[in-house]
Amino acid sequence: MYREIMMRTELALLLGLACMGIAPVSFGQAKGQEPLPLADSGLRLTAEQxxxxxxxxxxxxxxxxxxxxxxxQGWTNDVEKAMYWYQIAAENGSTEAMWNYYEVSTVATFPDWVRRGRFWLRKAADLGDKHAIDALRDESGQKSGASK
Incomplete structure (x- = not known):
């Protein structure tokens, strides 16, 4: 079970990084471990920052x-903390964070994340985010196509 959770967490991390156009850190890198050279050092914040x-x-x-x-998400490989701050950014009006929260939630094993991800997807679409609008359009097209 632990291995499955870790694999899904790593997949969520990779999907989130792909959404941001960032080179992913290595699979198998432990939470809190010093990032490998592929991580984007521009994401790194000091303790003071x-x-x-x-x-x-x-x-x-x-x-x-x-x-x-x-x-x-991109430097320390801590998806739980990343999701917390995506939630705060989304609450503060960031459609980018709404989208990123949704993207990570699509592979989450936590039902609350999945449900909240759907909420943020709809909210981002309502605010005019192109990615969210396209995702909802694609989803509705798939549903109508599947029922034919």
Whole structure:
């Protein structure tokens, strides 16, 4: 069971990184382990930057929350923390975070993430996000095509 959860978490990480156009870190890299050279060093935040961005994000900055989410997903390989900050960024109005939350949730093993991911997909589409609109259109086309 643990192995399955880890494999799904790694897949979620790779999907999220692909959405952001970032080279993925290696499969099998442990949470908290120093990233391999493929990780985008532009995502790395210092302890002081993390602290500053946390304050800004909790005060309403979607940019700061996205920086934290990208750091945790793309640098430290901590999908749970990344999802927390994607949630904050989405609540702060970032359609990019709404989309990223949805993308990671599509392979999540946590039903709450999946359900919330669908919510953020619809919200991003309502706010005009092209990726979300296309995903919903494709989904509705597949459903109508499948029922014929």
């Amino acid at each position: 993390i602290k500053q961005n946390e304050i800004k994000a909790l005060d309403g900055s979607p940019e700061a929350a996205n920086k934290l989410a990208n750091h945790y």
